[in-house]
Amino acid sequence: MENTLLFYQAITIFTVTYIGIILEKMPRTICALIGGGMMIYFHHVTQDMAVKEFIDFNTLGLLTGMMILISIVKQSGFFEAMALWAVKKSRGRAKSLLVLLSLITGVGAALIDSVTAALLIAPMTVSICRMVKINPMPILISEVLMSNIGGTALMIGNPPNVMIGSAAKLEFIQFFFNLAPVVAVTMLITIMVILFMYRKSLNSRELTERELQAINIHSAIHDLQGMKKSLGVLVLTVFGFIVHNSFGYQSATIAMTGATLAIIICKADAEKALKEIDMDTLFFFMGLFVLVGGLETAGVIKAMAEKGIALVDGDVQTMTFVILFLSGIASAFVDNIPFTATMIPLIQDMQILLGIQADYLWWSLALGACFGGNGTLIGASPNVIIMAEAAKSGYNISFIHFMKACFPVMLLSLAISGAYLYIRYFT
Numbered sequence: 001m002e003n004t005l006l007f008y009q010a011i012t013i014f015t016v017t018y019i020g021i022i023l024e025k026m027p028r029t030i031c032a033l034i035g036g037g038m039m040i041y042f043h044h045v046t047q048d049m050a051v052k053e054f055i056d057f058n059t060l061g062l063l064t065g066m067m068i069l070i071s072i073v074k075q076s077g078f079f080e081a082m083a084l085w086a087v088k089k090s091r092g093r094a095k096s097l098l099v100l101l102s103l104i105t106g107v108g109a110a111l112i113d114s115v116t117a118a119l120l121i122a123p124m125t126v127s128i129c130r131m132v133k134i135n136p137m138p139i140l141i142s143e144v145l146m147s148n149i150g151g152t153a154l155m156i157g158n159p160p161n162v163m164i165g166s167a168a169k170l171e172f173i174q175f176f177f178n179l180a181p182v183v184a185v186t187m188l189i190t191i192m193v194i195l196f197m198y199r200k201s202l203n204s205r206e207l208t209e210r211e212l213q214a215i216n217i218h219s220a221i222h223d224l225q226g227m228k229k230s231l232g233v234l235v236l237t238v239f240g241f242i243v244h245n246s247f248g249y250q251s252a253t254i255a256m257t258g259a260t261l262a263i264i265i266c267k268a269d270a271e272k273a274l275k276e277i278d279m280d281t282l283f284f285f286m287g288l289f290v291l292v293g294g295l296e297t298a299g300v301i302k303a304m305a306e307k308g309i310a311l312v313d314g315d316v317q318t319m320t321f322v323i324l325f326l327s328g329i330a331s332a333f334v335d336n337i338p339f340t341a342t343m344i345p346l347i348q349d350m351q352i353l354l355g356i357q358a359d360y361l362w363w364s365l366a367l368g369a370c371f372g373g374n375g376t377l378i379g380a381s382p383n384v385i386i387m388a389e390a391a392k393s394g395y396n397i398s399f400i401h402f403m404k405a406c407f408p409v410m411l412l413s414l415a416i417s418g419a420y421l422y423i424r425y426f427t
Helices: 002-023 028-041 047-054 057-075 078-090 094-112 114-132 137-150 159-168 172-197 209-213 224-247 251-265 270-275 279-297 300-311 316-333 336-354 359-372 381-392 399-426
Strands: none
Touching: 002 028, 002 279, 002 300, 002 336, 028 047, 028 279, 047 279, 057 078, 057 094, 057 114, 057 159, 057 224, 057 251, 057 270, 057 279, 078 094, 078 114, 078 224, 094 114, 094 137, 094 172, 094 224, 114 137, 114 381, 137 172, 137 359, 137 381, 137 399, 159 172, 159 336, 159 359, 172 224, 172 359, 172 399, 224 251, 251 270, 279 300, 279 336, 300 316, 300 336, 316 336, 316 359, 316 399, 336 359, 359 399
């Protein structure tokens, strides 16, 4: 009887917390911390368990290190220079500009993380579009899609990947070899679809030679030596992610080493760099880890795993596609970070119950959670960031408009992922 009470009590705490996150009546971090705190106060999780078992300090360290490192690259003016280069390269043509900025966003999201890429690219895009007198909305929507798709290619690109990689002990290089191929194909197809969808809005004149010559890329670079050094450290850090397991270090150690090295070598303002750490995101993760830990100790996760296995009759192939499309559809309507936090122990329990070690289950979760974030305005953090920047600049887009444009594209990306998973792992 007591176990049954604890079971439903944990579900109630989790559900109320989740509803609070979705409704956004209070900051999502506060919701997650309250939910995690309730799991402790109702004795589902002890403080000792929270620190030693459930809060994933590897994930937190990885995010913190990359936030510091990217802030130092940002101080050099590198990202502003890249934006001006895109204008010159596209000659101000709207379609060419959309393709270039979309590719920069997608690659940037993979290398520096989707949230940071969105924060950097959105204000630059609005500024560039004003410069060449074109409507930025089609480009901004493409950048939202590219942030979530591109960030799926590497372990450090999207928060769900960071969580999956850390929990499942997957290596950086495994993400690249298993996810980068489908990400590259999906990015190209998505760009073509967006170009077709907004073909009437993407007509613009080409900049004259005089206008192009007036754009000085070097003027955007505040510290050339700092830029070279910080980019060098970034490259070394990415290389470190590739080989870290060979030396017995975790990804957080590599990220924190890269951040510290950048501060020292670039003689950066350490205080300014540390202020770039998004404490809101880190505490949000902490609350979620404890919240989901409460579900785990109450037996909810195991019960869900057993039910899921029964529904697909133990067929791992069917389970893979269920995880992909369930994750995709769900992540469109709820933030993909808490959804992934819930799914990770569920998949772990499924593998234990079936006695298998199937990494493609993790790839289906990564693709579903990351691509699914494109479905609606609230599906992932880059969506909110880029659309907020657009609204601040006078370009408002409604929830319905965004969903009409992006939800079909999201479904297409899931279909491409499904075909990829079938061909690669089941044929």
